[in-house]
Amino acid sequence: xxxxxxxxxxxxxxxxxxxxxxxxxxxxxxxxxxxxxxxxxxxxxxxxxxxxxxxxxxxxxxxxxxxxxxxxxxxxxxxxxxxxxxxxxxxxxxxxxxxxxxxxxxxxxxxxxxxxxxxxxxxxxxxxxxxx
Amino acid sequence: xxxxxxxxxxxxxxxxxxxxxxxxxxxxxxxxxxxxxxxxxxxxxxxxxxxxxxxxxxxxxxxxxxxxxxxxxxxxxxxxxxxxxxxxxxxxxxxxxxxxxxxxxxxxxxxxxxxxxxxxxxxxxxxxxxxxxxxxxxxxxxxxxxxxxxxxxxxxxxxxxxxxxxxxxxxxxxxxxxxxxxxxxxxxxxxxxxxxxxxxxxxxxxxxxxxxxxxxxxxxxxxxxxxxxxxxxxxxxxxxxxxxxxxxxxxxxxxxxxxxxxxxxxxxxxxxxxxxxxxxxxxxxxxxxxxxxxxxxxxxxxxxxxxxxxxxxxxxxxxxxxxxxxxxxxxxxxxxxxxxxxxxxxxxxxxxxxxxxxxxxxxxxxxxxxxxxxxxxxxxxxxxxxxxx
Numbered sequence: 001x002x003x004x005x006x007x008x009x010x011x012x013x014x015x016x017x018x019x020x021x022x023x024x025x026x027x028x029x030x031x032x033x034x035x036x037x038x039x040x041x042x043x044x045x046x047x048x049x050x051x052x053x054x055x056x057x058x059x060x061x062x063x064x065x066x067x068x069x070x071x072x073x074x075x076x077x078x079x080x081x082x083x084x085x086x087x088x089x090x091x092x093x094x095x096x097x098x099x100x101x102x103x104x105x106x107x108x109x110x111x112x113x114x115x116x117x118x119x120x121x122x123x124x125x126x127x128x129x130x131x132x
Numbered sequence: 133x134x135x136x137x138x139x140x141x142x143x144x145x146x147x148x149x150x151x152x153x154x155x156x157x158x159x160x161x162x163x164x165x166x167x168x169x170x171x172x173x174x175x176x177x178x179x180x181x182x183x184x185x186x187x188x189x190x191x192x193x194x195x196x197x198x199x200x201x202x203x204x205x206x207x208x209x210x211x212x213x214x215x216x217x218x219x220x221x222x223x224x225x226x227x228x229x230x231x232x233x234x235x236x237x238x239x240x241x242x243x244x245x246x247x248x249x250x251x252x253x254x255x256x257x258x259x260x261x262x263x264x265x266x267x268x269x270x271x272x273x274x275x276x277x278x279x280x281x282x283x284x285x286x287x288x289x290x291x292x293x294x295x296x297x298x299x300x301x302x303x304x305x306x307x308x309x310x311x312x313x314x315x316x317x318x319x320x321x322x323x324x325x326x327x328x329x330x331x332x333x334x335x336x337x338x339x340x341x342x343x344x345x346x347x348x349x350x351x352x353x354x355x356x357x358x359x360x361x362x363x364x365x366x367x368x369x370x371x372x373x374x375x376x377x378x379x380x381x382x383x384x385x386x387x388x389x390x391x392x393x394x395x396x397x398x399x400x401x402x403x404x405x406x407x408x409x410x411x412x413x414x415x416x417x418x419x420x421x422x423x424x425x426x427x428x429x430x431x432x433x434x435x436x437x438x439x440x441x442x443x444x445x446x447x448x449x450x451x452x453x454x455x456x457x458x459x460x461x462x463x464x465x466x467x468x469x470x471x472x473x474x475x476x477x478x479x480x481x482x483x484x485x486x487x488x489x490x491x492x493x494x495x496x497x498x499x500x501x502x503x504x505x506x507x508x509x510x511x512x513x514x515x516x517x518x519x520x521x
Contacts, residue, residue: 010270013266013270014266014269043380044380070284071333072280072281072283072284072333073333074253074274074277074280075331075332075333076330077272077331082272084277084281084332092381096271096509126271
């Protein structure tokens with residue numbers, strides 16, 4: 001069985017004070033996460049206040065590589081099947097995302113993936129991953 | 133303060149409807165409230181505590197108490213942890229009773245997701261200012277795939293199989309055939325589960341609960357009052373609650389908040405998993421059951437697949453009869469929240485009022501367990517241990 005991924009309409013992003021710098025970096029092709037300036041732990045989803053020690057945090061660029069922690073091909077939630085996944089970035093945080101530009105039926109937990117950006121309807125760039 | 137034997141469940145009512153196109157949500161709440169009070173042998177005027185969650189329309193108790201006409205209420209609680217809310221409500225009601233804040237607490241749940249066309253693959257509503265939404269919603273998390281991710285990881289990490297998960301549905305269906313109100317009453321086989329359409333790998337259609345209209349209500353009261361009523365006295369022995377999320381980015385799908393709420397409940401009750409004669413385990417999906425059974429200590433972590441296989445959850449067949457009403461998988465999942473029905477069936481078992489074919493003989497100790505929210509991202513858990521006095 002093979003199910004080639006297709007791009008699906010991504011809608012518009014939700015924007016708030018926490019997201020603006022993130023979308024700006026994404027337009028430059030960079031995936032950012034936040035790291036605590038006090039305890040040095042990275043956090044995801046990005047929080048201004050550290051979820052481990054309540055310290056302040058700052059943006060940091062990810063290399064955009066990691067591996068699939070879990071993945072599920074959702075086949076019945078609309079006309080286009082898609083793979084929802086948790087990807088563990090090499091920097092040590094795990095993010096909810098989609099795996100795309102591949103045969104969805106071939107995806108495996110533990111597989112190496114790299115960052116790709118997909119455009120949203122409002123012109124932002126959404127971080128997804130593809131095998132490789 | 134311990135809650136052990138400080139409060140009793142005196143009334144329990146499950147609305148018989150599974151499709152209510154001609155009723156309002158508030159009306160269903162009222163019909164459930166009426167049913168539970170009649171079951172207990174109490175009246176509207178006796179109710180001085182009221183508990184509801186996100187399924188209650190409007191501003192929770194503010195709108196509902198006015199609609200219901202409950203004018204003697206002096207304690208309200210709208211704790212919201214999704215489908216597990218109602219198990220927390222029982223514990224909170226017991227605490228309020230023990231603290232002298234109320235004597236007769238009413239808990240209601242109702243909804244019409246079937247009539248309103250809701251489903252587990254619909255996009256979840258985006259609520260303003262939810263901190264995780266900007267980072268997740270565009271990846272199309274829906275209810276079913278946020279449980280499927282847990283199932284996929286469990287299979288990878290522990291070797292769990294789709295056949296093992298299917299046994300959970302098979303057991304629920306074996307029970308539902310004896311429940312005249314159940315939405316799905318036909319027995320199913322493991323193969324039929326595996327042959328049902330794949331919704332989100334590895335969860336098939338028959339790994340998913342029903343979408344039903346309906347509701348339920350509970351009456352919690354102090355032991356002196358419960359003993360004065362005509363119904364069997366069902367004591368709360370222990371309760372636990374917990375919430376689990378993504379751990380700041382250290383996502384770990386191998387355990388749920390039941391691993392936190394369960395031990396608290398067992399400690400307070402002074403019993404252990406092997407003592408439990410009947411268990412109501414929230415079954416939004418088959419994987420939800422497997423995860424909770426492991427986390428509550430009915431089997432070791434990773435051994436849930438082997439534990440549920442070969443009918444071990446079927447009353448009269450296996451070691452741990454579960455969800456003898458047919459559960460959310462077959463009977464009822466009103467308001468897309470199954471927590472209250474878990475408590476109701478545990479009460480029926482302890483009273484000896486379950487359907488005869490599935491009644492556990494001499495059932496004196498039962499557990500009710502709920503998970504609400506999304507198992508794969510953020511969820512709440514409530515555990516109750518109940519005894520027949």
